[in-house]
Amino acid sequence: MDFSFTEEQSMLRDTVASYLADNYSFDQRRAALKAEPGWRPQVWKAFADELGILGAAFSEEQGGLGGGATDNMVIMEELGKALVVEPYLPTVVIGGGFLKHGKPAGADELIGKIIAGEAIIAFAYAEPQGRYTWSDLKTTAKKDGAGYVLNGHKAVVIGAPYATHLIVTARTGGGQREAQGVSVFIVPKDAKGVTTRDYPTVDGFRASEVYFENVAVGAEAMIGPEGQALPLVEKVMDEAIAATCAEACGVLRQLHEGTVEYARQRKQFGQPISSFQVLQHRMVDMFIQLEQSISMTYMADIKLNDSDAERAKGVSAAKVQIGKACKFVGQNAIQIHGGMGMTDEMAIGHYFKRATMIEAAFGSTDHHLARYETLSLGKAA
Amino acid sequence: MNLDFSPEDNAFREEARAFLADSYPKALREKQERGEPLGKEDYLSWHRILAEKGWSAPSWPKEWGGTDWTPTQKYIWSEEQARADTLGILPFGVAMLAPVIYTFGTEEQKAKFLPDIRDGKIWWCQGYSEPGAGSDLASLKTRAERVTGDDGKEYYIVNGQKTWTTLGQHADWGFFLVRTDPDSKPQAGISFLLIDMKTPGVTVRPIITLEGGHEVNDVFLDNVKVPVENRVFHENQGWTCAKALLAHERSGIAGVARSKRGLERVREMASTELADAGGSLLADAFFKRKVAELEIDLTALEFTELRTLAGESSGKGPGAESSILKIKGTEIQQRLQELALEAAGHYGAPFLGEGGHNSGVGPLHSIDTAGDYFNGRKTSIYGGSNEIQRNIIAKMVLGL
Ligand SMILES: Cc1cc2nc3c(=O)[nH]c(=O)nc-3n(C[C@H](O)[C@H](O)[C@H](O)COP(=O)(O)OP(=O)(O)OC[C@H]3O[C@@H](n4cnc5c(N)ncnc54)[C@H](O)[C@@H]3O)c2cc1C
Numbered sequence: 001m002d003f004s005f006t007e008e009q010s011m012l013r014d015t016v017a018s019y020l021a022d023n024y025s026f027d028q029r030r031a032a033l034k035a036e037p038g039w040r041p042q043v044w045k046a047f048a049d050e051l052g053i054l055g056a057a058f059s060e061e062q063g064g065l066g067g068g069a070t071d072n073m074v075i076m077e078e079l080g081k082a083l084v085v086e087p088y089l090p091t092v093v094i095g096g097g098f099l100k101h102g103k104p105a106g107a108d109e110l111i112g113k114i115i116a117g118e119a120i121i122a123f124a125y126a127e128p129q130g131r132y133t134w135s136d137l138k139t140t141a142k143k144d145g146a147g148y149v150l151n152g153h154k155a156v157v158i159g160a161p162y163a164t165h166l167i168v169t170a171r172t173g174g175g176q177r178e179a180q181g182v183s184v185f186i187v188p189k190d191a192k193g194v195t196t197r198d199y200p201t202v203d204g205f206r207a208s209e210v211y212f213e214n215v216a217v218g219a220e221a222m223i224g225p226e227g228q229a230l231p232l233v234e235k236v237m238d239e240a241i242a243a244t245c246a247e248a249c250g251v252l253r254q255l256h257e258g259t260v261e262y263a264r265q266r267k268q269f270g271q272p273i274s275s276f277q278v279l280q281h282r283m284v285d286m287f288i289q290l291e292q293s294i295s296m297t298y299m300a301d302i303k304l305n306d307s308d309a310e311r312a313k314g315v316s317a318a319k320v321q322i323g324k325a326c327k328f329v330g331q332n333a334i335q336i337h338g339g340m341g342m343t344d345e346m347a348i349g350h351y352f353k354r355a356t357m358i359e360a361a362f363g364s365t366d367h368h369l370a371r372y373e374t375l376s377l378g379k380a381a
Numbered sequence: 382m383n384l385d386f387s388p389e390d391n392a393f394r395e396e397a398r399a400f401l402a403d404s405y406p407k408a409l410r411e412k413q414e415r416g417e418p419l420g421k422e423d424y425l426s427w428h429r430i431l432a433e434k435g436w437s438a439p440s441w442p443k444e445w446g447g448t449d450w451t452p453t454q455k456y457i458w459s460e461e462q463a464r465a466d467t468l469g470i471l472p473f474g475v476a477m478l479a480p481v482i483y484t485f486g487t488e489e490q491k492a493k494f495l496p497d498i499r500d501g502k503i504w505w506c507q508g509y510s511e512p513g514a515g516s517d518l519a520s521l522k523t524r525a526e527r528v529t530g531d532d533g534k535e536y537y538i539v540n541g542q543k544t545w546t547t548l549g550q551h552a553d554w555g556f557f558l559v560r561t562d563p564d565s566k567p568q569a570g571i572s573f574l575l576i577d578m579k580t581p582g583v584t585v586r587p588i589i590t591l592e593g594g595h596e597v598n599d600v601f602l603d604n605v606k607v608p609v610e611n612r613v614f615h616e617n618q619g620w621t622c623a624k625a626l627l628a629h630e631r632s633g634i635a636g637v638a639r640s641k642r643g644l645e646r647v648r649e650m651a652s653t654e655l656a657d658a659g660g661s662l663l664a665d666a667f668f669k670r671k672v673a674e675l676e677i678d679l680t681a682l683e684f685t686e687l688r689t690l691a692g693e694s695s696g697k698g699p700g701a702e703s704s705i706l707k708i709k710g711t712e713i714q715q716r717l718q719e720l721a722l723e724a725a726g727h728y729g730a731p732f733l734g735e736g737g738h739n740s741g742v743g744p745l746h747s748i749d750t751a752g753d754y755f756n757g758r759k760t761s762i763y764g765g766s767n768e769i770q771r772n773i774i775a776k777m778v779l780g781l
């Protein structure tokens with residue numbers, strides 16, 4: 001049994017950590033989010049050129065460094081620690097995932113662009129009515145000659161304002177919530193008929209409502225089999241969730257450490273508040289939540305290569321743990337900071353906001369608990 | 382044991398309901414529904430309408446404009462206001478300061494301040510906390526030194542910093558705890574001063590909270606000259622006022638009626654949101670269970686509050702039991718905000734932003750659910766944190 005990282009992965013971690021330490025302070029982040037465009041293309045460029053991390057999880061034939069999901073997780077945890085908003089998850093993990101597993105025509109060329117930092121992807125899957133049912137789609141893709149015409153409205157598409165490409169789920173057949181008939185397309189964001197309404201999210205990202213009005217794409221825009229792409233979507237989503245769990249571990253670590261540090265320094269009643277046993281035990285419980293989250297994230301990573309059912313079960317279990325930990329650790333971090341925890345000025349609140357949004361990202365705790373139940377106990381039980 | 386409402390109570394409920402339906406400003410309601418930030422005039426407009434009706438200070442003695450309502454009527458009134466989704470009256474003047482003035486103040490102070498508080502003519506803020514004195518309030522350091530002015534009158538010269546001053550940016554006056562005797566033990570040597578916020582040397586600086594709002598402030602006091610007649614009660618005995626005020630601060634904090642309405646809203650929200658399995662979110666086993674549990678906890682809180690109220694009407698003041706109401710009341714409010722955010726799903730993420738520029742994104746009921754959730758974390762921190770409330774119960778009730 002071995003839970004340690006390879007030498008390459010450790011180096012990767014150190015590279016990312018030291019770059020972020022120098023270039024991604026809380027104040028630098030804050031200034032960037034307040035200004036337009038709300039992220040830093042130069043950081044992305046540095047990821048591509050200086051650090052070379054955008055290729056870490058792609059094979060060498062594709063121009064990458066030959067890593068995989070574990071490398072994504074190593075990177076995501078560091079990105080979580082610094083609350084990085086640059087779109088590694090949608091571009092490399094999700095975009096890269098669809099290109100790797102779906103193998104559409106032109107995949108290698110686009111992967112090349114991702115690695116070079118030239119292509120940025122946002123994943124347009126959610127719809128206003130759909131909640132966390134990925135197959136609940138009103139967006140349609142109708143066959144038109146050799147290609148397709150897309151119509152629909154996608155909700156809260158994270159990173160869409162800065163994306164060059166959108167990966168879109170749409171119906172090529174079947175009823176609104178059916179598993180059959182789900183297809184996936186890659187659409188240049190500047191395609192005719194794509195409009196967006198952009199806005200910031202509470203955790204510092206930029207997102208859009210994306211509207212497709214008679215957007216014509218060629219046959220090569222389709223990723224995966226026509227009408228049968230739901231398993232592909234689930235696989236990529238599970239990889240995204242596992243990566244998000246890793247990000248959460250970074251966020252949780254900062255929430256916990258920041259709180260312990262603060263409690264040691266903050267004095268009330270003539271002593272550090274860390275000397276009050278009720279707070280000590282709370283911080284111990286936060287620590288336990290963090291450790292359990294790390295364990296479950298490793299577990300999910302290992303299960304990513306398992307059968308579909310095992311993978312899904314492992315990922316949902318991890319997401320449940322992470323969701324609970326995000327709530328417990330986040331809320332208590334604020335509580336133990338007292339009034340200071342409520343301020344925009346302190347980093348702690350921003351970690352809490354990200355943690356809270358992670359709870360709901362790609363399915364809430366209840367959603368994944370239900371998914372786990374179904375997978376583990378069967379529908380009838 | 383009798384929880385029936387008398388015919389008089391029912392008639393009062395009708396009257397209250399009709400008054401709220403007729404008199405609550407429509408523009409204000411619409412602003413609330415859109416989640417827009419409210420300004421000073423928004424809060425005051427409703428206060429003044431209530432004052433005209435004679436209902437702005439229900440808990441005061443009759444002679445100063447109280448209503449002489451029974452505890453049951455007060456309870457009905459808070460229920461009806463919650464049902465109608467009205468703004469509450471700001472507590473600082475009416476609920477917190479006024480009882481201190483009519484209990485401890487001079488006749489001049491009563492005559493000068495109580496009518497204006499009742500009528501919503503003065504906006505008050507609470508200057509208790511300091512950067513180094515939060516939970517340990519008695520360690521406050523703001524100094525007030527007594528001097529004789531050129532005019533031969535006596536003044537305090539006040540120097541120090543207050544913080545977390547809620548809505549201090551709008552305040553005309555503030556009530557402050559200051560140290561008048563640095564040599565005695567912490568609770569002694571504190572005085573209770575009323576300070577005109579326009580006095581030279583008072584500076585208010587915004588603190589932005591994590592959801593992006595401007596609700597709290599730092600207040601800097603730099604050689605602020607305060608006439609001695611603005612001190613309530615004896616010099617160095619302000620702690621007596623401070624404690625009395627905190628008991629009142631806590632007694633309204635359970636917020637049962639508001640939480641009941643909040644629960645209804647969550648139900649409404651969840652009945653239009655779709656669950657994963659199809660059907661409404663309210664029919665979802667997990668969500669339904671959480672709503673039911675919350676409703677039961679809210680019932681427990683409601684009956685605990687009713688028992689406290691019954692105790693008060695039979696002459697017991699608000700005691701350490703109010704700490705139970707504070708703890709459970711705020712926990713329930715926070716859980717309601719959690720459920721609303723959960724029900725919002727993806728549309729919990731958009732940032733409403735200053736000025737509400739996002740109000741077009743997602744259904745109306747989802748707008749700023751995250752903002753409410755983040756802002757709501759304050760309730761277990763302020764008014765004596767929930768940890769401090771538990772310490773109070775441990776000490777005062779359990780004798781530990
Ligand atoms: C079923 C059973 C089997 C056992 N078997 C063995 C055995 O085989 N050999 C053996 O030697 N002993 C055995 N024990 C004894 C066991 O180790 C003691 O019960 C244990 O150490 C607790 O001591 P106590 O019961 O005196 O409780 P106390 O020490 O009196 O503690 C009472 C409570 O106070 C809490 N407490 C105490 N100190 C603190 C503190 N500083 N901070 C916060 N909370 C505190 C405790 O957590 C506990 O909740 C057994 C006990 C049980 C119940």
Ligand SMILES: Cc1cc2nc3c(=O)[nH]c(=O)nc-3n(C[C@H](O)[C@H](O)[C@H](O)COP(=O)(O)OP(=O)(O)OC[C@H]3O[C@@H](n4cnc5c(N)ncnc54)[C@H](O)[C@@H]3O)c2cc1C
Binds near residue numbers: 517
């Ligand atoms: C939004 C907001 C509005 C406010 N409005 C006002 C206002 O208008 N006027 C005003 O005067 N003040 C106001 N306050 C201040 C509020 O009363 C204080 O924040 C509160 O008393 C806690 O103090 P603190 O923030 O310094 O936290 P600290 O006292 O530093 O506490 C930090 C943490 O330690 C815990 N802790 C401290 N001591 C103990 C102990 N002995 N045992 C166990 N745990 C302990 C606390 O519970 C908390 O979790 C406001 C605060 C907020 C957040």
